[in-house]
Amino acid sequence: MVGGGSAGHVVPAIPVIRVLQSQGHRVTFVGTRSGLEEELLSGLQVPFHAIAAGKLRRYWSWRNVADLFRIVLGVLQAVRLLFRLRPDVVFSKGGFVSFPLVFAAWLLRIPAVAHESDLSPGLANRLVLPFIRTLCVSFDATEVPRRGLKVVHTGTPVRQDMLHGDAGRGRQRLGLAEAGKPLLVVTGGSLGAEFLNRMVHECIAELSARFVVFHVCGAGKLQPLQQPDYHQVEYVGEGWGDLLAAADLVVSRAGANALFELLALGKVSLLVPLPRLASRGDQIENAAYARARGYCQVIEEQDMTAQVLLDTLAGLAEQQQQYRQRLRGFREQTDVSRAAELIAAEINAVS
Numbered sequence: 001m002v003g004g005g006s007a008g009h010v011v012p013a014i015p016v017i018r019v020l021q022s023q024g025h026r027v028t029f030v031g032t033r034s035g036l037e038e039e040l041l042s043g044l045q046v047p048f049h050a051i052a053a054g055k056l057r058r059y060w061s062w063r064n065v066a067d068l069f070r071i072v073l074g075v076l077q078a079v080r081l082l083f084r085l086r087p088d089v090v091f092s093k094g095g096f097v098s099f100p101l102v103f104a105a106w107l108l109r110i111p112a113v114a115h116e117s118d119l120s121p122g123l124a125n126r127l128v129l130p131f132i133r134t135l136c137v138s139f140d141a142t143e144v145p146r147r148g149l150k151v152v153h154t155g156t157p158v159r160q161d162m163l164h165g166d167a168g169r170g171r172q173r174l175g176l177a178e179a180g181k182p183l184l185v186v187t188g189g190s191l192g193a194e195f196l197n198r199m200v201h202e203c204i205a206e207l208s209a210r211f212v213v214f215h216v217c218g219a220g221k222l223q224p225l226q227q228p229d230y231h232q233v234e235y236v237g238e239g240w241g242d243l244l245a246a247a248d249l250v251v252s253r254a255g256a257n258a259l260f261e262l263l264a265l266g267k268v269s270l271l272v273p274l275p276r277l278a279s280r281g282d283q284i285e286n287a288a289y290a291r292a293r294g295y296c297q298v299i300e301e302q303d304m305t306a307q308v309l310l311d312t313l314a315g316l317a318e319q320q321q322q323y324r325q326r327l328r329g330f331r332e333q334t335d336v337s338r339a340a341e342l343i344a345a346e347i348n349a350v351s
Contacts, residue, residue: 002092092112093114117156138260156257180212193272268324
């Protein structure tokens with residue numbers, strides 16, 4: 001397996017690793033030298049190897065020239081590693097570290113399978129498309145710019161602790177009564193989101209008058225606010241599934257993995273995607289997909305104010321049943337509990 005650069009390129013691979021290991025396969029993971037991937041995999045019995053990775057930017061930069069040399073070095077390192085490991089198949093979860101290994105696998109005639117989390121393939125996955133046998137996708141509406149490639153709708157693997165979160169434990173953690181105010185969870189991802197934080201803080205008195213607010217701010221972003229029914233933390237590790245299970249409404253960015261978790265759990269949500277200046281626009285596409293199907297509400301950053309946030313959440317709270325009914329339709333069409341097994345089946349099919 002190969003993937004890295006962010007947690008989103010590693011965390012969904014963990015359930016696939018567990019399925020493959022349960023089937024008797026030997027799994028090795030290849031990532032970057034940043035240490036992030038190795039740390040995320042620390043609880044698994046999976047050998048880890050690091051190779052060079054270069055990032056190709058969508059704009060002119062002298063760093064692209066330097067990164068071309070890193071990509072070439074990464075390919076050479078990947079060829080050497082594959083010669084030593086002699087794998088039957090390579091599985092790519094994306095990120096720029098994936099291209100050298102997948103290309104090296106193609107040179108050595110080792111079959112490869114990739115998975116795309118976003119609605120549209122990112123640059124790293126578009127680069128590997130000519131060198132893989134199968135592309136697994138999260139969303140049935142994903143369009144792939146390569147004819148003849150086998151495309152399989154598998155969904156995104158969601159961790160078992162997320163799928164089996166306990167709402168009672170989540171409310172108990174916050175000391176909440178079952179019949180109390182509804183719980184609003186706000187999260188900008190593992191690193192938090194300063195824009196979302198600022199919006200919440202601007203109207204926290206009004207929010208906490210209507211909801212119990214659980215706010216994941218991000219490392220180093222806690223504020224000295226003393227407000228009733230307002231709980232802020234930097235990050236949640238254990239028990240995140242319980243807190244989401246207890247949530248009545250969620251405010252979140254629209255990264256593919258976060259969105260798929262919300263859809264899988266049937267959470268009524270307000271998405272605030274990263275703007276194009278901060279990304280390639282993938283979160284905007286993900287959010288538009290979910291909104292068009294009636295799964296959520298979306299506000300783009302340029303349209304967001306504290307009052308818009310309050311008004312939108314009030315509308316979501318009033319229409320919760322309609323949203324939940326449509327979310328049940330998503331869960332009936334997409335068996336999220338089998339995503340890892342479906343991906344493992346495609347890996348087995350080409351090995």
